[in-house]
Amino acid sequence: MTKTIKPVRVRFAPSPTGRTHLGSGRTALYNYLLARQTGGQFILRIEDTDQKRFVKGAEEELMEGLHWLGLDWDEGPDVGGEYGPYRQTERRELYQKYSRHLVERGQAYYCFCAVSEDVEDKKEKTSFQKHRNICPDRDVDLAEADQKVAGGEPHVIRFRMPRDGNITVTDAIRGDITVENITLDDTILVKSDGLPVYHLAVVVDDHLMGITHAIRTSEWLPTFPLHGHLYAAFGWDQPTWIHPSIFLKPDGKGKMSKRDSEALMEAGKPIFLSDFGRMGYLPEAVVNWAALIGWSYDDKTEEFSMEDLIEKFSVEKLSPAPAALNFSKLDHFNGLYIRTLDVADLAARLRPFFEAGGYLVNDDEKLLQVAEALQIRLANLAEAPEKGGFFFKDEVYPDPESLIGKKMTAEQSMEMAQHIETLIASLPDFSEESASQPLRDLATEMGLKAGHVFGFLRNALTAQKVSPPVFETMEIIGREKVLERIRKGIEILENV
RNA sequence: GCCCCCAUCGUCUAGUGGCCCAGGACAUGGCCCUCUCAAGGCUAAAACGGGGGUUCGAGUCCCCCUGGGGGCACCA
Numbered sequence: 001m002t003k004t005i006k007p008v009r010v011r012f013a014p015s016p017t018g019r020t021h022l023g024s025g026r027t028a029l030y031n032y033l034l035a036r037q038t039g040g041q042f043i044l045r046i047e048d049t050d051q052k053r054f055v056k057g058a059e060e061e062l063m064e065g066l067h068w069l070g071l072d073w074d075e076g077p078d079v080g081g082e083y084g085p086y087r088q089t090e091r092r093e094l095y096q097k098y099s100r101h102l103v104e105r106g107q108a109y110y111c112f113c114a115v116s117e118d119v120e121d122k123k124e125k126t127s128f129q130k131h132r133n134i135c136p137d138r139d140v141d142l143a144e145a146d147q148k149v150a151g152g153e154p155h156v157i158r159f160r161m162p163r164d165g166n167i168t169v170t171d172a173i174r175g176d177i178t179v180e181n182i183t184l185d186d187t188i189l190v191k192s193d194g195l196p197v198y199h200l201a202v203v204v205d206d207h208l209m210g211i212t213h214a215i216r217t218s219e220w221l222p223t224f225p226l227h228g229h230l231y232a233a234f235g236w237d238q239p240t241w242i243h244p245s246i247f248l249k250p251d252g253k254g255k256m257s258k259r260d261s262e263a264l265m266e267a268g269k270p271i272f273l274s275d276f277g278r279m280g281y282l283p284e285a286v287v288n289w290a291a292l293i294g295w296s297y298d299d300k301t302e303e304f305s306m307e308d309l310i311e312k313f314s315v316e317k318l319s320p321a322p323a324a325l326n327f328s329k330l331d332h333f334n335g336l337y338i339r340t341l342d343v344a345d346l347a348a349r350l351r352p353f354f355e356a357g358g359y360l361v362n363d364d365e366k367l368l369q370v371a372e373a374l375q376i377r378l379a380n381l382a383e384a385p386e387k388g389g390f391f392f393k394d395e396v397y398p399d400p401e402s403l404i405g406k407k408m409t410a411e412q413s414m415e416m417a418q419h420i421e422t423l424i425a426s427l428p429d430f431s432e433e434s435a436s437q438p439l440r441d442l443a444t445e446m447g448l449k450a451g452h453v454f455g456f457l458r459n460a461l462t463a464q465k466v467s468p469p470v471f472e473t474m475e476i477i478g479r480e481k482v483l484e485r486i487r488k489g490i491e492i493l494e495n496v
Numbered sequence: 497g498c499c500c501c502c503a504u505c506g507u508c509u510a511g512u513g514g515c516c517c518a519g520g521a522c523a524u525g526g527c528c529c530u531c532u533c534a535a536g537g538c539u540a541a542a543a544c545g546g547g548g549g550u551u552c553g554a555g556u557c558c559c560c561c562u563g564g565g566g567g568c569a570c571c572a
Contacts, residue, residue: 326523
């Protein structure tokens with residue numbers, strides 16, 4: 001396997017404009033894996049140059065989400081680092097300096113037309129765009145433009161895109177991509193508020209921060225050539241560009257977006273990092289699942305811990321094709337990881353879900369037993385109250401019908417129940433070993449099947465038609481309560 | 497409309513010219529196990545979008561078509 005041997009410097013560079021979703025989580029993960037695999041640095045950079053879209057608290061939620069996944073970074077706004085500051089709004093002088101440099105070298109120009117902001121005539125805008133976003137000010141003398149700028153005239157800075165020729169940029173997943181310059185715009189580099197747009201900021205920062213590998217999703221492919229031009233204009237070497245494909249909605253129709261969240265959440269499918277945990281998913285499962293969307297290791301291996309991923313991740317095995325999300329596979333991984341947890345760990349993770357379900361969990365020993373009983377039966381932590389809430393109830397209320405055995409009358413069932421009670425009361429303990437045979441014998445003596453006996457017990461003890469095995473259940477509930485619930489079942493049958 | 501990217505089972509994917517009458521996983525069906533439900537084991541069905549090339553030989557290389565996706569903001 002080919003590995004990147006030299007330590008990389010990679011960055012995850014989100015903008016704090018809302019909640020962090022899974023796609024971002026995967027991009028961050030890939031960055032992290034590469035950094036840890038090569039002994040390099042993983043940098044968190046906040047791209048907050050759009051003040052209008054800034055969302056308070058987004059940065060905090062982002063960091064929490066990444067930590068929840070198990071990712072940490074070596075440099076960032078919270079931990080500092082030699083290449084800071086790590087928030088772009090705190091770096092504005094840098095961008096001004098570099099954009100001015102471009103202007104002076106004739107590779108960018110001041111533009112004074114306020115076309116796109118409050119254009120009312122849509123046709124005007126359209127025609128402007130037809131001319132490839134080239135402002136008439138492109139050919140204005142710099143001295144003249146400088147005077148206008150000095151006079152406080154509102155302006156933006158645009159890149160002076162060559163009008164002929166072509167450019168080739170290289171993506172590590174797809175290879176060379178060549179486009180004709182004529183299809184490219186004189187893109188705005190600096191807004192009238194003096195802050196840079198993404199295109200300028202990403203190039204300047206990646207260069208200044210010594211980024212060796214830039215990972216971002218494929219939605220950036222269309223503007224990739226522009227970034228190539230910017231690197232050329234500055235005379236800088238480019239990092240290795242890696243554009244993993246985007247996520248598609250589960251139905252494969254269109255890219256996964258924040259707008260889809262609500263509908264998906266209703267189906268129990270979270271897409272925001274901060275939702276997975278409270279929806280009952282384990283970070284281990286989410287990491288494993290997400291890593292495998294657009295990346296694979298070989299033709300069989302699918303289970304990867306974070307350590308495995310750090311060791312085995314490789315850019316070469318990234319797929320260029322968009323991928324639809326398969327949430328049932330996430331459930332599969334979640335069940336898998338739940339099953340590998342030690343019981344004490346599972347119990348600890350289960351506790352908040354029982355409490356959220358309204359159950360008082362004050363017996364740690366019992367919680368441990370419940371966790372053990374439920375372990376192989378859970379695909380999701382959030383199912384715990386529904387599947388095992390009865391363990392924590394003082395009383396259960398079985399449906400009378402459920403206590404009546406198949407092809408049996410209420411009376412026969414009651415008679416059976418009384419025998420069961422007598423037998424259980426005389427049992428030395430609830431272990432399968434000592435209790436199973438007597439109960440089976442009882443069924444046989446009464447001309448019934450073992451299923452009748454166990455069925456009654458299950459329903460009387462749990463008021464559920466499915467539960468952990470009866471013996472295990474009885475042990476957890478305890479003799480006193482078991483007998484209590486059996487008697488109550490008999491009582492219910494008496495009144496049918 | 498223009499530009500760019502992509503194309504193997506329903507979904508995620510393995511496959512870098514012969515090892516492929518295409519392998520794995522999820523989901524689905526069946527069987528086994530079994531006190532229910534799970535878990536586990538076995539098993540079934542399920543794909544190289546179409547057409548041209550290149551080659552002794554193509555899922556694998558090239559071209560066209562089709563289909564899908566992305567982008568076209570003083571957002572990232």
